[in-house]
Amino acid sequence: MPSYKLTYFDVRGLAEPSRLLFHLAGVPFEDNRIVFGDGTWEKMKDSTPFGQMPVLNVDGFEIPQSMAIARFLAKKFGFAGKTPEEQAWVDAIVDQFKDFFGQFRQLIIAQRAGKSADEIEKIISEVVNPARETYFKALNKILEKNKSGFLVGDGITFADLVIAENLLSLKNFGFFDAAKEPKLAALKEKVFNQPSLKEYLASRKESQI
Numbered sequence: 303m304p305s306y307k308l309t310y311f312d313v314r315g316l317a318e319p320s321r322l323l324f325h326l327a328g329v330p331f332e333d334n335r336i337v338f339g340d341g342t343w344e345k346m347k348d349s350t351p352f353g354q355m356p357v358l359n360v361d362g363f364e365i366p367q368s369m370a371i372a373r374f375l376a377k378k379f380g381f382a383g384k385t386p387e388e389q390a391w392v393d394a395i396v397d398q399f400k401d402f403f404g405q406f407r408q409l410i411i412a413q414r415a416g417k418s419a420d421e422i423e424k425i426i427s428e429v430v431n432p433a434r435e436t437y438f439k440a441l442n443k444i445l446e447k448n449k450s451g452f453l454v455g456d457g458i459t460f461a462d463l464v465i466a467e468n469l470l471s472l473k474n475f476g477f478f479d480a481a482k483e484p485k486l487a488a489l490k491e492k493v494f495n496q497p498s499l500k501e502y503l504a505s506r507k508e509s510q511i
């Protein structure tokens with residue numbers, strides 16, 4: 303079996319879908335967590351392929367970009383969709399997440415930069431809320447069509463992991479209310495109730511994102 307090392311900050315964030323894939327598949331990996339602000343990342347940044355994390359190292363072969371990593375692992379472990387058509391939809395949903403996250407990230411950046419309450423409110427009302435509406439509408443439409451409770455086909459794929467993780471982060475930020483979004487809430491529960499994830503989820507380090 304290859305030796306896997308996944309390097310990221312000590313939060314769920316963009317690496318968590320890949321961590322979940324390892325647990326879902328029962329494949330051992332080194333969960334290499336870099337402490338934010340202790341200088342370690344600054345020293346290693348230039349040696350990473352794109353100067354960012356996560357990075358997956360497979361027997362010395364490095365892969366950057368969180369969703370490329372997740373897709374690679376999902377293909378290896380059988381969670382990328384069963385047919386080319388399913389795989390296309392899994393990828394489309396993950397791309398939809400990336401579009402949304404690009405918008406949502408504006409809020410995180412503004413908060414971390416210490417922007418004023420007015421500026422934050424403007425980003426929420428003009429960027430985050432409209433983007434969330436589009437995103438939730440698209441996901442609801444998909445779940446209405448696909449009767450399995452998962453987003454694509456009749457089994458769990460990495461798209462379900464990406465979306466469930468993102469819903470948890472949105473809940474932590476106050477942008478996801480399970481009572482108002484029953485289909486999305488059911489998806490999140492279905493993912494987090496997977497028997498092979500239970501032990502990890504019960505013990506993992508929680509983070510806002």
Ligand SMILES: N[C@@H](CCC(=O)N[C@@H](CS)C(=O)NCC(=O)O)C(=O)O
Pocket residue numbers: 315316347353354355356366367368369
């Ligand atoms: N599109 C990239 C974004 C990666 C990214 O923004 N990584 C951040 C952490 S979430 C990072 O490495 N920040 C440190 C830096 O840019 O120096 C992906 O999905 O992997």
